[in-house]
Amino acid sequence: HAKESGRGNRQFYATSMDASALDVLHQERLLRDAIARNDFELHYQPQIHLADGTLQGLEALVRWRHPERGLVGPDEFITFSESRGLITPIGRWVMREACRQLKAWQDEGLAPVPVAVNLSALEFRQRDVAAEIASVLLETGLAPQYLEIELTESVLMHQTGQVLDTLNAIKALGVGISIDDFGTGYSSLAYLKRYPIDKLKIDRSFVADTPGNTDDVAIVTAIIQMGRSLQLQTVAEGVETQAQIDLLAGLGCDLIQGFVVAMPMGEESTRRWLLRNKTK
Ligand code: C2E
Ligand code: MG
Ligand code: MG
Ligand code: MG
Numbered sequence: 001h002a003k004e005s006g007r008g009n010r011q012f013y014a015t016s017m018d019a020s021a022l023d024v025l026h027q028e029r030l031l032r033d034a035i036a037r038n039d040f041e042l043h044y045q046p047q048i049h050l051a052d053g054t055l056q057g058l059e060a061l062v063r064w065r066h067p068e069r070g071l072v073g074p075d076e077f078i079t080f081s082e083s084r085g086l087i088t089p090i091g092r093w094v095m096r097e098a099c100r101q102l103k104a105w106q107d108e109g110l111a112p113v114p115v116a117v118n119l120s121a122l123e124f125r126q127r128d129v130a131a132e133i134a135s136v137l138l139e140t141g142l143a144p145q146y147l148e149i150e151l152t153e154s155v156l157m158h159q160t161g162q163v164l165d166t167l168n169a170i171k172a173l174g175v176g177i178s179i180d181d182f183g184t185g186y187s188s189l190a191y192l193k194r195y196p197i198d199k200l201k202i203d204r205s206f207v208a209d210t211p212g213n214t215d216d217v218a219i220v221t222a223i224i225q226m227g228r229s230l231q232l233q234t235v236a237e238g239v240e241t242q243a244q245i246d247l248l249a250g251l252g253c254d255l256i257q258g259f260v261v262a263m264p265m266g267e268e269s270t271r272r273w274l275l276r277n278k279t280k
Contacts, residue, residue: 204238
């Protein structure tokens, strides 16, 4: 129909523009409802020591229980939430829920390991993260060494004085700091020296094509060596195969996370995974 005439074209175009504007409003409304009802859930993915396979930690990954589309992953709504000014309540819920859940598992004798929470650059700038962490730890009773914050390199690029103060304040609480998706942003050795960072998480785009792709092997090797020389723990993200495990073990990578260990799991599946892991 759209190709029939110039007029038809305009009409078609105008209609689809209206539809997408309406859809944005509709999605925003659904998201606001979800926030009001806490219609989110956290899935957890284990991180294990490469040397002996023991559990090192769990990463909390948010999902939206969308009324029309089922469970929706963060790549589909975090940026949208930010653009609609709705990320803060979601991020606060994630932080509180991750700490509450980990404390509950610890009270059962499970998961004597940290939980990692992701914070986007915008969230890091908009919220008083250190004060918020302190209050959530107090409220949930979780000990600070059982919380980690994952930040991307884009956080380190902005307002260095304020970023340094905030990171130092988080560190002073006893909470761990990881750099997520390392290698995809603009970090440098200088940043890594300046900020109180504990872990580098090697972005899964570098891991995906190893061991076959020699360029990727070179990049992963360099990051692991740099991590070691700066006394930072290195974590390989998105590890899917035994061949990748063998490569990473040979390179001296400390930790791995990925489907080869476990997919991110809902609360009940994680609990069962922790129970099985405990009796090993
Ligand atoms: P991320 O922090 O780098 O998390 C790892 C992502 O890789 C997760 O996707 C996980 O499901 C996926 N993954 C893990 N292992 C494998 C693997 O072996 N192969 C492949 N192909 N993928 C793997 P997910 O859960 O969709 O999260 C995507 C991103 O959304 C996260 O990347 C993180 O940046 C962001 N995110 C997740 N939860 C939150 C949150 O609570 N707040 C904020 N601000 N961002 C979040
Ligand atoms: Mg992460
Ligand atoms: Mg990552
Ligand atoms: Mg990512």
